Amino acid sequence: MSAKVLVDVIAAARPNFMKVAPLYHALSKVSWCRVRLVHTGQHYDANMSDSFFRDFGLPKPDVHLEVGSGSHAEQTGRVMMAYENVCLEERPDWVIVVGDVNSTAACALAAVKLGIRVAHLEAGLRSRDRSMPEEINRLVTDAIVDLLWTPSRDADANLLAEGIPPEKIDFVGNIMLDSFELVRPRIAEADTLAKLGLDLDRYAIVTLHRPSNVDDPATLALLVDQLVESSERVPLVFAVHPRTRARLESSGLLERLESAPAVHLIEPQGYIDFMHLVTSAQIAITDSGGIQEETTYLGIPCLTLRENTERPVTLTEGSNRLLKPAELVATVDQVLGDETRRRTPPELWDGQAAGRIVASLAQRIG
Ligand code: UD1
Secondary structure (H helix, E strand, C coil): CCCCEEEEEEECCHHHHHHHHHHHHHHHCCCCEEEEEEECCCCCCHHHHHHHHHHCCCCCCCEECCCCCCCHHHHHHHHHHHHHHHHHHCCCCEEEEECCCHHHHHHHHHHHHCCCEEEEECCCCCCCCCCCHHHHHHHHHHHHCCEEEECCHHHHHHHHHCCCCHHHEEECCCHHHHHHHHCHHHHHHCCHHHHCCCCCCCCEEEECCCHHHHCCHHHHHHHHHHHHHHCCCCCEEEECCHHHHHHHHHCCCHHHHHCCCCEEEECCCCHHHHHHHHHCCCEEEECCHHHHHHHHHHCCCEEECCCCCCCCHHHHCCCEEECCHHHHHHHHHHHHCCCCCCCCCCCCCCCCHHHHHHHHHHHHHC
16 A cells, blocks of 8 residues: 555544544544544533543544534434535545444445445444434445444344355454453543432432433423432432423423432543443443443443344343333342353454454455
8 A cells, every 4th residue: 555545433422432442542543534523513412522532542623523412313314414525635545434313324425326335333233223323324324335244143134134245244243342451451540420419329320311300391291200210229420411301391300300318419420530430330221322331341230221222232141221211210120139140252352453443444455
């Protein structure tokens, strides 16, 4: 290879940053590649974005599209227009998109239509629930990209069943665990509870932000009831996503949580502090995708408030279980009474995915 290959790595929203970080660092070390870090600005609050760049030692993005929030069409459209301009100014040889957020599908669409090759990291996951915006983003992205990096065997099977040619698919493992291993000692040493003024021996860590849980006031009210009752069994540390805080405020439910003595509401945390809270928790209660994987890796029981998951290995091989809002208290009781912990991470969830991804890309570049 003579001239360096220009690779754009797209980062957009909180769940992207930990996937991008190990890959960015690995690509930065290879001689044949020049990496351009592109932030679309889908997430922009300091604790939804900047803190992750700091925790992972990521540089300031080379390009910032500053698209911000909006309806799905607005956000997706703005990213497409802004990223198309970036590609027209200096055309990348490859674009890497990660995960399933609106910016993932938007950048893939913009680049593919310019004839630029695109790779998708975390390809092939399917919830089979098309009411989830992420499922639409996954389907659209995987249908059009040139190279699909999968985290688990079920993802390969999903892609093959959709008619994706096998030579486009590379099973590379789960990059999320690379991120964890990258900063593991700092996670262990963090004094997060003390910093937050919390003196707790045992607690459940809670996050909720999916539209299916927080957008309907009746569902949110039921969840709040269940959380308050669960907190009588085990104290809760609830990191409140901005969209959830807005919904709690507008439906008058925030006060009920604030006045429950064993519910501790905290702001969204950076990666190191948040993972410290996860690793020290008895249980995780969540609707996040990433936390289902991290708890599987760590063997911490995870109660996922969803009807389905695009990450089925966390159910079959991990510590995850799906439940309805009304089942929360009973499930918390059950899990607290069961001391067994499973920890055999799924295949290639080993903290070495970034190296395999770089090798896979090098092969395509020849
Ligand atoms: C997005 C992703 C979701 C991911 C989640 C993690 C899509 C369709 N959804 O959902 O897959 O699990 O990120 O957080 O891409 N807001 C702020 N500050 C921010 C970002 C957002 O206040 O930095 C508020 C805004 O009011 C915004 C709302 O949160 O309208 C929702 O943000 P958005 O990026 O549209 O979706 P998320 O719910 O964060």
